[in-house]
Structure formats: C-alpha cells, structure tokens
Amino acid sequence: MFVTPAYAQAVGGGATGSALTQFIPLILIFAIMYFLLIRPQQKKVKEHRKMVEALRRGDQVVTQGGIIGKVAHVREDGELEVEIATGVKVRVVKGTIAQVLSKTEPAAANSN
Numbered sequence: 001m002f003v004t005p006a007y008a009q010a011v012g013g014g015a016t017g018s019a020l021t022q023f024i025p026l027i028l029i030f031a032i033m034y035f036l037l038i039r040p041q042q043k044k045v046k047e048h049r050k051m052v053e054a055l056r057r058g059d060q061v062v063t064q065g066g067i068i069g070k071v072a073h074v075r076e077d078g079e080l081e082v083e084i085a086t087g088v089k090v091r092v093v094k095g096t097i098a099q100v101l102s103k104t105e106p107a108a109a110n111s112n
Contacts, residue, residue, distance in 0.1 A: 051097070051100060052094045052095065052097055054103075055071055055074060055080065055094065055097065055100070056071065056074065056103075056104055057071050057072065057073060057074060057104070058070060058071060058104035059071045059100055059102065059103050059104055060100070060101040060102045061080075061082065061097050061098075061099065061100050061101065062097070062098050062099040062100075062101060063082070063092055063096050063097060063098060064096045064097075064098045065096070067082070067084055067090070067092075068084070068101070069082035069083055069084040069090070070082065070083050071083075072089055075091075078093060078094050078095070079091050079092065079093055079094065080092050080093075080094055080097070
C-alpha cells in the first residue's frame with residue numbers, strides 16, 4: 001500500500017550522460033542572451049558614442065531631460081554649451097544628449 005523509498009530510487013546508479021550534454025542547455029541560454037540582449041546593447045552604446053563625438057556647433061539636440069537647444073560651444077572636458085533660448089545657455093554633459101534633431105553641414109572648402 002505504501003511505496004517505500006527503495007522503489008523510488010533509480011536502478012543501477014550508472015552515468016546518466018556526459019558532462020558536456022549537461023552543460024549544453026546552459027551554453028544555449030548564454031548564446032541566446034548574448035545575441036538578444038548583450039550584442040544589441042553594445043551596438044546601441046557604440047552608435048550613441050559615435051553620435052556624441054560628431055557633435056558640432058550649430059547642431060540642434062535633445063537632452064535626456066527633454067530640453068531642446070542648439071549647441072553653442074563644444075568643450076574639451078566632455079561638456080557642451082547648449083543655447084535653449086536667445087541668450088540663455090546651459091552647460092550639459094555630452095553623454096546626456098539623447099538625440100540630434102538637425103546637423104549643421106561642415107563648411108565646404110573652396111576649390112578655386
């Protein structure tokens with residue numbers, strides 16, 4: 001009537017599989033996580049860094065705080081001066097630029 005623990009145990013006690021077959025699910029989970037989460041995030045960070053490095057005076061930008069303004073001065077210490085209204089300039093960190101709305105074209109060199 002009652003099942004004893006002896007019947008519930010596996011018979012034999014031999015190897016149930018190699019160590020590699022036990023780690024295959026973990027390897028697959030890591031590969032899926034890499035291609036779905038890690039790699040796209042690295043690509044996004046790389047594109048943002050490239051966008052921030054390409055900022056020039058006159059570009060219209062949006063900060064992460066939602067402030068829209070025009071770049072008045074690019075500083076070497078990782079900061080920008082952004083003009084948000086006529087005569088009103090604020091200093092922002094380059095990394096907080098979320099989007100570039102319009103880029104200024106570089107001055108064309110005279111080929112005459």
